Amino acid sequence: MAYHTRACCGDFAIIADIFMTEMDQDSINKLPGQWFDDSSKLQQSFAKLYNSPEISDLIIHVGKKSYYAHRLFLALASDVFKVMLTSSKWKDSRQEEIRLEEPYSESVFGEFLQYMYTGHIYITTSSAIPLLMLADKYNVLNLKEACQSFMMKSFVNPARQNHVLSWYQYSRRCAQHTKLESFCFTFIQNNMDIIIDSPDWAILEKETLLSILKSSDLIITSEFRLYNAVEQWLLNPSNVKNIRQNLREILPHVRFPMMLPEQLITIENRKVVVDNWFLYMEHLMKAYRFHAVSQTARQKVEFKEDGEEYTHRNYTDSEHGVCTTINIENYSKRKPFEYSCHIETAKTGSSVDRDGKHRWDLQFWPKGQQKPALTEFGNAYLLQTDNVTLALDPLGRLEEAFKIVIAIQGRQNDMNYIKKVHQYTHDFGVKMMFRIRDLFCMHELTAGDSQYLHNDALTVKLIIRPCKPSR
The missing domain is CATH 2.60.210.10 (Apoptosis, Tumor Necrosis Factor Receptor Associated Protein 2; Chain A)
Structure with a gap:
């Protein structure tokens, strides 16, 4: 097959006929030659375009910050951005400036945007969820995988840096992150003494707290320690305004009979209990009866112990x-x-x-x-x-x-x-x-x-x- 090319320079025209025989790629690779890989330089060139006005065709406003962007890069990285910025059905496709509402991920949006230009990102225990929320929203698949992989390898951190509760809470809401949800809940169950000291405990959603309290497989020092953490949650400013409704829903899942009598007395004298005695009374009375009557006597009077509150968790304190x-x-x-x-x-x-x-x-x-x-000789x-x-x-x-x-x-x-x-x-x-x-x-x-x-x-x-x- 013959190919003709024409190159012009000023008033001169050079016509060259190039004849090539049709060859498959394997045959071409066998010809004398050398591969050149400039992908890293190309990647560096792309990286320089991040938040650069150079050939920018879009400005994105997020919160109080603005970013120069390029529709091509966004469309290649995200099919959601591709539809938003290229489909005539979307108003944003015709705008030179757009505003995105990202209240939970505003602080990491710049890193998210930069990832679409470079493929590089630094994920921390604090930034993992905000980044995953953006990756989910805009369907950036590789970043989704990166965030989940990081989280499943980063459960073990000192309590004050541990955010497994937030990870569990988010993945629980998203049906697509079932594996992450399972990993998080397993770590929570097995390490409750770490979890209740984490910064996310006090701001936990009530539904998530209830899902944890219903488990009999929690490994924790004692029920008393668990209750103290629950009380801390109840008295958090964001929860205390609904304290009576919260107590009605939460107290049935606290296993008061599994606490020692001296611990029950300590709880009974606290202000939150005194102020809400009518809600605590039944649970504490059941616990005192359980500790006052022997097993033999309880069986004779058909004392019902088949409820959740009479079931041991995995307590590690020697007193249990x-x-x-x-x-x-x-x-x-x-x-x-x-x-x-x-x-x-x-x-x-x-x-x-x-x-x-x-x-x-x-x-x-x-x-x-x-x-x-036996040996082969029967020994x-x-x-x-x-x-x-x-x-x-x-x-x-x-x-x-x-x-x-x-x-x-x-x-x-x-x-x-x-x-x-x-x-x-x-x-x-x-x-x-x-x-x-x-x-x-x-x-x-x-x-x-x-x-x-x-x-x-x-x-x-x-x-x-x-x-x-x-x-």
Whole structure:
């Protein structure tokens, strides 16, 4: 095939006939030549156009700030902007200046706009949600993925820098962020002691607070600590004006019977309780009765304990008697071994039943369990496996079902947190021994930068709580 080109320079015309044989791309690549990559220089040129009046064909006003923009860049990055700025059906497509209302993302709009020119952005725990809101609104797909990826890797931060609650609250509203919502709620449940000290707790929406309080799987020091955080929320200036309506909705989900009597008395004397005694009275009276009457007596009078308020959460305070902490020091220096001990857990949450205990035989193989094996000649020996295993046997006959929670501590950003949780419901009336293998992979513990070890120590919290009142 022949191609003709004509180049003109002043009064001179040069006509050159260029003949090329049709070739596929692979054949062309085999010809002597060299690839040149100027993409980085081109990217730098594009970056210089951000907020530059040079060949700008649009001015965007957001709040008190104005930005020079280029329709082409915005349309390429966002199909929403493409419709807004090119479709004749939109008034903005004919305007040289437009105003965008971004009340929650005004402070980061410049970074958002710059991203559409450069593909680069610095995301922080504070800017993640405002940026994700813009990425959602204008459907900037790559930025959506970047924000979510950052958030799912940034749950572990000191309480004052932790914004997981806001992330959960936003993702809960947006059906498209179900994975992020699930990740956030799991972290919240497993690390409530961190969460209630975060700056977002006091400004939490009531619906989000209720969704948390309804969970029996919260890992927290005590119900008393949780209530104190709830009271802090109630007395926040933005919530206190509706305090009675808020109390009506929230108090049924506070588990007063799971508090100690001395803690109940402390609460009873507070001003918010005195001023709203008619709303607190029933809940506190139920709690006092629970602590005053023994389990045997409660069963005789058919005391109803099947409500949410009589269900243990995963309390780690020793006073609740449901949590045992296993601490394996000098982990990396130890040979495979068996950690074993006898432990006790409370039969109920009632103070009058404190002397009643369940007793257990605990066995833990933190470096993998050995199991019997035979050589090819039939000789018996012990085979070392990588199965990190925990076994639990009741000392005595049990006919009850228990919730067994194994919470493994991790460390990141100079703080301890619950990194992984295994939860099981086991009926010891059906099967007497509880055994779980593969609590985690050995390489997660033996790696030089293992997030499960702090000062070469492995910490595991074992929580054993009744699923329902004893039969």
